[in-house]
């Protein structure tokens with residue numbers, strides 16, 4: 001078994017697309033690591049760089065203590081499964097699975113025994129003697145997984161292996177992938193943009209954005225204690241409410257978060273109060289998932305926000321309420337973000353905040369040098385986009401409600417905010433307090 005280390009890896013494609021930007025990540029021996037992020041953030045490129053299918057522009061890949069950067073895919077001991085695991089059409093499922101073993105000279109009886117064992121784990125033992133065209137999409141994908149894993153690779157790489165399956169099949173195969181990789185204790189890197197797959201399968205999740213890692217941790221760390229507003233917005237349905245607030249410091253150093261016509265207060269002993277006392281008058285972003293609110297009668301309770309129900313949606317086991325409360329809400333995808341990283345004719349095609357780009361000028365200039373060396377053009381880091389940009393705004397608080405017996409559209413609703421459940425971010429979307437990892 002093998003641990004993987006990515007050491008400041010970057011990829012600039014021909015034509016200047018910066019796909020991966022000085023990304024570092026350690027994946028432990030036997031760990032199931034999920035790379036999660038929106039389309040185009042560089043997940044597949046990272047996977048292909050681990051597999052040796054994509055050259056690195058800079059940085060290095062390590063397998064335990066061996067540098068793998070220059071190794072051929074074959075010498076890396078990795079196996080990969082893609083969205084559409086292509087099979088040999090004229091070979092049965094069994095022949096497909098044992099093919100890599102036979103190529104390696106393994107005895108037919110032993111190879112068949114291994115195929116049968118894997119087929120049992122993957123739930124395709126009844127389909128082993130059928131041709132791929134007679135199998136369902138889910139069965140074909142199971143055969144592809146069996147063929148990839150049969151040689152006991154040191155590292156198993158999966159690129160959205162469930163994305164072409166229907167919902168029932170996805171759930172079943174997801175569970176089988178989880179138990180199989182744990183039984184085999186093989187180090188696995190799994191790419192997806194599906195948060196349910198990430199939360200259910202991963203030992204740890206790396207949230208990617210614009211070619212970088214935004215946050216990395218166990219599923220519960222990432223969900224309950226997100227390092228950035230983007231991470232908080234990527235996990236959870238409905239998405240977290242991100243409200244702009246101004247920090248006010250009243251008498252006795254009491255810190256309130258002022259949303260305009262309404263506000264909430266932090267307890268004086270709250271660590272965040274102590275941090276925010278020095279930032280009176282500045283804007284912050286307050287993240288509150290639905291479970292941070294509870295509906296109350298207008299009892300004048302502390303930390304109460306009031307609004308009007310714009311609409312109620314029925315979702316079977318619950319309702320989703322869209323509440324207009326006169327609070328400016330932000331789109332998590334756009335806080336502190338690089339909107340386009342394309343380097344063309346010396347300038348990116350649009351502005352961005354580059355959430356961490358401002359941290360060290362040195363990093364930016366190193367990247368600039370790399371981009372220049374690849375495409376022979378100047379790279380100018382884009383300036384931050386203002387928080388109040390129109391594209392950032394959303395209009396409603398979005399909440400789950402179990403019971404709407406006494407509520408309907410256009411009613412006034414009163415919500416108490418549990419301040420222990422809110423996260424406070426700076427204008428670039430980073431937590432103002434410390435994240436526990």
Ligand SMILES: Nc1ncnc2c1ncn2[C@@H]1O[C@H](COP(=O)(O)OP(=O)(O)OP(=O)(O)O)[C@@H](O)[C@H]1O
Pocket residue numbers: 013014015017018019037038039040041042043044045046193
């Ligand atoms: N061969 C290539 N040449 C040029 N640009 C590329 C190439 N492959 C990928 N890219 C670009 O690099 C960026 C990262 O692509 P990548 O496929 O790694 O992202 P991803 O997160 O896996 O996306 P998706 O979830 O849509 O598969 C994208 O902007 C993509 O357009």
